[in-house]
Amino acid sequence: MWKRLSQFTHKARWRIHSFALGSTMALGVASLGQGCTAGGA
Amino acid sequence: MSLYPQNYRTLRPHWLRRIAFASLGVVLLYWPFALLTRALLWATGTPLLPDAHRICMRMPIQWLAQPWMYGTMIQQPLYLGSVLVLPAIALFVGPLFCGWLCPAGGITEYLSRLVPTRFQIDLSGKVNPVPLRYGFTGGMMIASFVGANVCCSFCNFTYTQNLISSIFGDFTGIAYWASFMIAGFVLWFFVLGLFTRGGRGWCNFLCPAGALQGLSHSLGRWLRIGRSVQIDQSLCRNCKTCVSTCPTWAISNKEGQTQINVHGCNVCMDCAKGCEHQAIAYKANKREPTHVETTEPVHA
Numbered sequence: 001m002w003k004r005l006s007q008f009t010h011k012a013r014w015r016i017h018s019f020a021l022g023s024t025m026a027l028g029v030a031s032l033g034q035g036c037t038a039g040g041a
Numbered sequence: 042m043s044l045y046p047q048n049y050r051t052l053r054p055h056w057l058r059r060i061a062f063a064s065l066g067v068v069l070l071y072w073p074f075a076l077l078t079r080a081l082l083w084a085t086g087t088p089l090l091p092d093a094h095r096i097c098m099r100m101p102i103q104w105l106a107q108p109w110m111y112g113t114m115i116q117q118p119l120y121l122g123s124v125l126v127l128p129a130i131a132l133f134v135g136p137l138f139c140g141w142l143c144p145a146g147g148i149t150e151y152l153s154r155l156v157p158t159r160f161q162i163d164l165s166g167k168v169n170p171v172p173l174r175y176g177f178t179g180g181m182m183i184a185s186f187v188g189a190n191v192c193c194s195f196c197n198f199t200y201t202q203n204l205i206s207s208i209f210g211d212f213t214g215i216a217y218w219a220s221f222m223i224a225g226f227v228l229w230f231f232v233l234g235l236f237t238r239g240g241r242g243w244c245n246f247l248c249p250a251g252a253l254q255g256l257s258h259s260l261g262r263w264l265r266i267g268r269s270v271q272i273d274q275s276l277c278r279n280c281k282t283c284v285s286t287c288p289t290w291a292i293s294n295k296e297g298q299t300q301i302n303v304h305g306c307n308v309c310m311d312c313a314k315g316c317e318h319q320a321i322a323y324k325a326n327k328r329e330p331t332h333v334e335t336t337e338p339v340h341a
Contacts, residue, residue: 015172022176022246023183030184030191032221 048282048315049154055314056151059140063147070096071144071205081119093202098123098250100192102178103185123250128257133267136254139244140309144205145197146244146251149230150288153240163238166284166293170245171255171304178249194222197229197243239288245305255304262303265326270306270313272299276320283312283321 069077072092079091089095101120104110114120127138139146153161164170181191193199200222203214218226233242244251261267272283277299283292284299291305292312299320301312313321 014169018169018172019176019179022173022178023180024176025247026177026180026191027184027189029195030181030189 048286048317051317052286052311052315055311056154059147059309060151062141063144063151066142066144066147067205069142071202072211073206073209078119085118087117087119092206093198094193095119096122098127098198099181099196100190102249102253103181103190106182106186123253127250128253131254131257132261135258135261135267135269135306135308136251137308139248139251139254140307143244145201146241146248146307148201149197149234149243150240153235153237156235158238161236161238162242164242165238165287165290166281168290169293169302169305170242170290171302173246174248174252174255177247178252181249194219195225197225197248200226200229238285239290241288241307244307245289251307255306258306258308259303262326268323268325269303270301270308270310270321270323271326272301273320273322274298276318278318278320280317282315282317286311286315 068074070093072090075091075093075095078093078095082089082091082095087095096119101114101122101124104114104120105124114124127136130137184191199214203218206213207215229243233246234240239245258269262269279294279297279299281294281299284294286292287306288309288311289305289307291302291307293300293302308323310323313323
């Protein structure tokens with residue numbers, strides 16, 4: 001049971017950290033971007 | 042060959058088929074051909090230049106967080122492609138666009154096979170990129186909600202269009218590249234492309250269109266509708282060929298069990314074609330006793 005719990009928390013940590021890292025990257029990229037050529041934007 | 046030393050001869054005809062489809066993607070979506078785009082622009086009466094920007098895969102996903110842009114999407118239905126059409130297709134048959142038609146993902150994947158593996162970062166079976174891709178997509182939408190955007194200057198679809206345009210003598214796009222675009226291009230084409238095993242690092246970590254389709258594909262799997270790539274555990278011999286073959290790092294082998302992460306699978310079928318034991322197949326999502334698949338990421 002502890003092993004399963006440990007695996008679960010390990011996976012959850014990885015997912016939460018990765019999600020946060022991805023979001024931070026997107027916000028960083030959004031602040032550095034140089035405009036869009038798509039119509040309507 | 043570098044990427045699949047064990048089975049590249051078996052896979053060669055399959056790769057040629059996929060390269061043919063990626064070329065079809067260029068003809069359908071990219072200037073100067075853009076046959077699909079031209080047809081849709083003509084059908085909707087929109088007088089715009091037919092290039093990769095017209096069926097934008099990125100901005101409409103951001104616009105989902107901007108209700109004031111919904112009117113634009115309805116007025117120009119081409120923008121509904123990445124938020125409605127592709128996820129709807131992925132719900133039933135998976136992200137076939139990503140695995141077969143997308144030239145931006147295809148170009149780095151196919152060229153990466155020419156790079157010796159000793160120069161490549163190998164993350165297959167080691168890292169689950171799915172949460173980061175969802176995080177990037179979510180962050181992109183948050184950014185757009187507060188007025189910023191992750192736009193063409195960080196889009197591999199644009200880089201590919203600009204490269205193809207320059208091949209056909211139009212250097213306008215390339216001339217527009219500034220430092221940020223050059224950095225994005227290097228990240229997409231070299232770091233996460235040619236020098237990453239599978240050549241699809243950008244797709245795996247940073248593609249919002251792929252994230253939306255992966256989410257839809259996993260929903261179809263969960264609802265037991267449509268089709269997906271599945272492993273028959275009774276036939277699997279744990280040879281791990283599929284783990285090293287998968288360009289999206291969606292397959293992992295842990296504790297003697299090979300599993301496919303349906304959120305990351307782009308239905309390219311390399312694993313199925315390369316499996317010597319015929320343990321992998323693309324089939325209807327039904328619960329069968331011999332199959333043990335998961336929608337849970339199994340890495341890390």
